């Protein structure tokens with residue numbers, strides 16, 4: 001066994017609350033989002049983890065979630081690397097549109113395909129495969145080597161940038177990833193084997209309400 005990799009999606013953002021496609025736009029956390037980040041941080045404190053380093057995106061909602069988690073585990077100010085490789089999927093022309101309005105315009109099925117399929121990009125944006133094509137190399141070069149040498153690593157990022165990692169870590173098919181939604185603020189604790197495969201995965205919270 002090697003180190004520990006903790007993945008957590010940011011807490012609810014203003015645009016999650018307003019039901020808007022967000023992507024690379026930069027809304028803040030809502031009050032509930034702050035509470036969710038605190039709950040995730042508390043779960044990690046109860047779990048007893050102390051991190052060696054944290055990674056997050058260049059977007060406010062993920063950075064604030066990261067900071068709130070670090071406060072909860074008593075590690076305010078821990079070295080944190082911010083990189084746009086971990087940003088949310090670029091939602092292209094859908095960014096800023098209401099998700100229900102988009103369903104009314106293009107149909108439920110089409111919008112679901114844009115949101116959850118592996119390789120169908122939203123107009124002008126990134127598919128999950130495109131997102132993975134920047135997340136995965138970053139994970140391989142910057143994050144995984146640390147875990148393999150025994151470090152405990154926090155990654156606070158986004159629904160789809162993390163789905164692209166979870167797909168590979170959990171060995172999910174293109175069909176299986178369609179049904180995967182990550183809840184806001186719920187940490188996933190992975191222990192990895194020396195060959196980079198997953199030895200164990202523990203979810204510290206409830207993923208069932210995710211949509």
Ligand SMILES: O=C(O)[C@H](O)COP(=O)(O)O
Nearest residue numbers: 020021022023088115159
């Ligand atoms: O970018 C967004 O709108 C959200 O963060 C994730 O959206 P999704 O659940 O539609 O993929």
